[in-house]
Amino acid sequence: TRARALEDVPGIKYALRLFLMSHMVESEEFCRARDPARERLYFASGYGLIQCVKALMSYEDEDLLAAIGHTRHGIAIAQQHRKKAASLTSRLAGFVVGGPMSGITWVRSMTPVERHAELIYAETLFEKALLGIVYSGDWLAFIKEALNLRATFSTYRLLYKYLSTMDAEASARGEGPEDASIDADFRSGVLLGAGMSNILLSLMPGR
Template structure:
């Protein structure tokens, strides 16, 4: 959970090790078969010929390949590496969709044979892994910009967001009917990746909902979140979800309490604190409690590594909002630093960092002036949308 080069390099090494182990247990194929696989994807019969270990190895190979591709793109930050890792992603998507087709075929055969809606020979650990991979690839492809998604469709990779969400829900047996509050699959019967599928659903409905609306269902997310919090009352990620839910419902005070609980729930990973600090900084902006927000932007600036430019700008705009000569002098120094703190991923600047870098330069050009910079910064994180009405009328607008 860091952008530091040494951390990314260590993560890539671990993932490659896992990929190597998975490769050693995959079903062996001939050289001719490997060549033809570039033109024609392997068939379901090939998966049927595998034993259970080989199928799990195939799944693990796809997972580690996916992780390696994402880490490689972030680590390198150039287009050449992006193209290389995109080829890995292509292989990963092919494997996931083949395994998904295998599950569908086996389930259909089980129905025809009168053995039930699902093939009992396929264990839930394998199922949940395939659901996770296929669901996430559908959602990720659907989130790509149209210019890129058109190119992907030429190669046969089209993401269906709604299908992806439906597949992720299968891991827990979640019904779309909101009147059904309990999942079909119990904790005792679930696959090992089921909690991750639930986290992915919450991530989409509660976090990515800030950027898109298609497919978002907050009530469904509330159902999933409620069940998981009952099961994992001190689960860090589900406490984050509780905080996001409160923020979406314009209850930033309740959100702050959830994030504090998330910090208190563990002390092993400092970077998990950074997620809470970020969310608290945003939530306190929604409450227009500038001194408290400033405190957490300072913590992020000191310890977090994800976006130094954003944290520095957050400190600066809070100082400008508070006013005073000392605050303005410190803000001026920070604004000068912001453009030099931006970073690139896959050769592209992050949109938020590009925005704040432009604002920091504008601040210098306009003789250390910006129009309502803290309010504008809060607007970018939907803080006005998530703020209680009284906060907007009594604190923000005056």
């Protein structure tokens, strides 16, 4: 069930560890055995990540197309687990007056699974954009994927701001430099994504 999605984190960690140890076939078989239909949040996204890395290693068109398909599926699964957006009226009001559904408050209102889904959505969106650019190999493809990259960077920036705010509040309460209620997997994913975004933005040509 969606509420138990985070229980798959240890399993996908094991699969990725197998992959990084060059046991690629075993890693894929483990993912398929645990989630044959690829309907679970972390196995769908993790399997997509494995296919993404494989495609970028081979640069074969067939592998790139397959990986794009897997990352699209991962995006769809993440979308199912994300918090439903507020109405257009509520969002516009939030932008204007900083209402309850704006920015960090919006992230606060999420469940842990929804926050993880938001993170995974950004990750899989980035993977798809990268694969799309590599597959087409031209600036036109980069422009087409620019909106996906922008959405990814914006999500990472928001999640990092949420993380920083929660840590600052925990520190102010005398509960340590980090908010203990935020799990290490979410924290590391946000920090990695935010750092990656900053590096990529710094490499882009100026206007």
